[in-house]
Amino acid sequence: MLADNLELVHKNIREACTSAGRSADEVTLIAVSKTKPVELLMEAYDAGERVFGENKVQEIMDKYDRMPSDVKWHMIGHLQRNKVKYIIDKVAMIHSVDSLRLAQTIEQEAAKKDICIPILVEVNVAEEESKFGFHMNEVIPFLEEVSGFSHLKIMGLMTIAPFVDDPEENRDIFRKLKKLSVDIETKNINNITMSVLSMGMTGDYQVAIEEGATMVRVGTGIFGARNYSI
Numbered sequence: 001m002l003a004d005n006l007e008l009v010h011k012n013i014r015e016a017c018t019s020a021g022r023s024a025d026e027v028t029l030i031a032v033s034k035t036k037p038v039e040l041l042m043e044a045y046d047a048g049e050r051v052f053g054e055n056k057v058q059e060i061m062d063k064y065d066r067m068p069s070d071v072k073w074h075m076i077g078h079l080q081r082n083k084v085k086y087i088i089d090k091v092a093m094i095h096s097v098d099s100l101r102l103a104q105t106i107e108q109e110a111a112k113k114d115i116c117i118p119i120l121v122e123v124n125v126a127e128e129e130s131k132f133g134f135h136m137n138e139v140i141p142f143l144e145e146v147s148g149f150s151h152l153k154i155m156g157l158m159t160i161a162p163f164v165d166d167p168e169e170n171r172d173i174f175r176k177l178k179k180l181s182v183d184i185e186t187k188n189i190n191n192i193t194m195s196v197l198s199m200g201m202t203g204d205y206q207v208a209i210e211e212g213a214t215m216v217r218v219g220t221g222i223f224g225a226r227n228y229s230i
């Protein structure tokens with residue numbers, strides 16, 4: 001059942017790549033396993049998945065200890081500065097860098113462990129009040145501030161698009177994030193690459209891929225609906 005879901009998501013990704021004239025290996029699926037038990041993660045693991053997305057520090061720590069060591073964990077949720085130290089050496093990438101203060105803390109904690117951590121800048125493209133992330137016009141000034149941080153590897157941008165019924169409604173959001181990443185690339189800021197665009201979730205990942213996503217974060221489409229009441 002879960003393996004069937006996964007197969008369908010991979011098939012949809014391949015088809016979206018084909019329709020966009022892109023190669024399927026340009027897009028990485030992040031299996032968003034938040035709230036789901038390790039048994040289900042293991043089903044995905046046994047079906048071949050190695051890249052998992054989580055949005056809570058405690059949950060990453062628990063699952064990190066209980067899952068095989070070749071899993072790559074991606075932190076995709078809002079990260080409190082006092083918790084950075086718990087996951088800094090456990091995650092492959094932090095998608096949700098949403099303030100200069102957080103970037104400073106990540107830099108300090110990574111320096112303590114003598115590591116360089118891949119990060120993405122979260123952008124609130126639609127400027128929704130309820131969401132974290134930089135507004136579009138704040139991103140380049142932020143990048144100029146952090147380009148000297150030697151323990152951050154700034155790899156690209158991430159956005160959480162609005163919840164919509166028709167994924168076409170988010171096409172413009174994805175297009176805007178892609179354009180911003182191209183604009184940033186042309187500025188050639190020291191230590192900044194724009195090779196990753198993390199955008200697209202269960203409802204809209206095919207559209208995101210057509211607009212240039214290199215990472216899609218799919219939860220419900222793989223693991224089923226989440227139940228937050230338990």
Ligand SMILES: *Cc1c(COP(=O)(O)O)cnc(C)c1O
Binds near residue numbers: 160202203217219
């Ligand atoms: C939960 C979550 C997802 C996955 O959402 P689905 O709609 O279940 O695919 C993706 N990105 C982030 C940041 C999330 O918190």
